Amino acid sequence: MARSGKLVILAILVLGVAAGAFAVWYRQQQSRHSLQFWGTEGASLIARAPHVEALWLELAGQQAADCDETVEVPGGTACVRQRQDVERAAGISNLRHALVQDATFQWSAEPPDGADWEFALRFFDEGQSSVLLFDLARGACAEARTSRSVVLDPAASKDLSDFFAEQFGGK
Numbered sequence: 001m002a003r004s005g006k007l008v009i010l011a012i013l014v015l016g017v018a019a020g021a022f023a024v025w026y027r028q029q030q031s032r033h034s035l036q037f038w039g040t041e042g043a044s045l046i047a048r049a050p051h052v053e054a055l056w057l058e059l060a061g062q063q064a065a066d067c068d069e070t071v072e073v074p075g076g077t078a079c080v081r082q083r084q085d086v087e088r089a090a091g092i093s094n095l096r097h098a099l100v101q102d103a104t105f106q107w108s109a110e111p112p113d114g115a116d117w118e119f120a121l122r123f124f125d126e127g128q129s130s131v132l133l134f135d136l137a138r139g140a141c142a143e144a145r146t147s148r149s150v151v152l153d154p155a156a157s158k159d160l161s162d163f164f165a166e167q168f169g170g171k
Contacts, residue, residue, distance in 0.1 A: 032102060033102045033105070033107050034099070034100045034101060034102050034104070034105070035100070037105075037143075037148065037150060038100065038130070038143060041128065041130070042130040042143060043100050045123040045124070045125060045128060045129065045130040046096055046099050046100055046123050046130060046132070047096055047097070047100050048125075049123035049124055049125040049128075049129075049130075050087065050125055051085075051087055051123070051124045051125060052085070052086050052087045052092060052096075052121060052122070052123050052124075053083050053084065053085055053086060053121070053122040053124075054083070054084045054086045054089075054119065054120070054121055054163075054164060054167045054168070055071060055080050055082070055083055055084075055119065055120040055121070055122060055131075056080070056081045056082040056083075056084075056118070056119060056164070056168050057071060057073075057078040057079065057080060057081060057117055057118055057119060057120060057133075058078055058079040058080075058081055067079035067080075068080075069083075071120055071122075071131060071133075071144060072131075072144050072145070073117045073133055073142075073144060074115070074117075074133075074142060074147035074149070075147075078117055078120075082168055084167045084168065086121075086167060089163075089166075089167065090166070091159075091163055091166075092163075095121075095159070095160070095163060098156060098159070099121075099132065103153065104152065104153055104156040105141070105150045105151060105152060105153060105156070106150075106151040106152070106153055107150065109151040110151070111140050111142075111149040111150055111151055112135070112138040112139075112140050112149075112151075115133075115135035115138055115140045115142070115149065116135050116137070116138075117133040117134065117135055117142070118134065118135060118136065118137070119133075119134040119136065119160075119164045120132060120133050120134065120144070121134075130143065130144075130145070131143070131144035131145070132144070133149075134152075134160055134164075136152075136157050136160055136161045136164070139151055139152045139154065139157045140152065
């Protein structure tokens with residue numbers, strides 16, 4: 001009887017280790033493309049940076065001459081029209097999680113040319129930052145430093161539109 005009890009405990013232990021290994025593998029598979037696209041530092045900032053700002057940008061070709069702050073975008077710069085701290089905003093945790101999940105993007109779709117980056121999210125911590133640009137009309141997202149872009153899943157694009165509208169009063 002004592003021997004069978006030890007086997008049960010050993011079986012439970014082996015099953016627990018196997019389940020843990022599967023969970024780690026599964027989690028990595030869910031974010032493999034995103035981690036590769038954002039890079040380790042960028043993905044870490046998106047997921048964990050203590051400071052997050054939403055930026056409303058001037059559309060391409062409409063920048064005011066008296067722009068106080070600009071953001072690098074593919075093909076030039078954009079003027080920051082308005083800035084909002086969003087580290088405590090409703091839904092930001094879900095948004096951060098989604099931005100490092102592969103299901104948020106259509107990896108096989110070709111990103112649109114000539115995007116008008118209307119919004120951005122800036123994640124920063126201790127001198128490091130990552131700026132994600134969004135053209136929600138075309139469903140595009142890019143990382144400002146690399147200028148590489150990717151197509152957003154339509155549901156993610158709608159959620160981002162709702163988030164930015166909430167931050168900037170329905171803009």
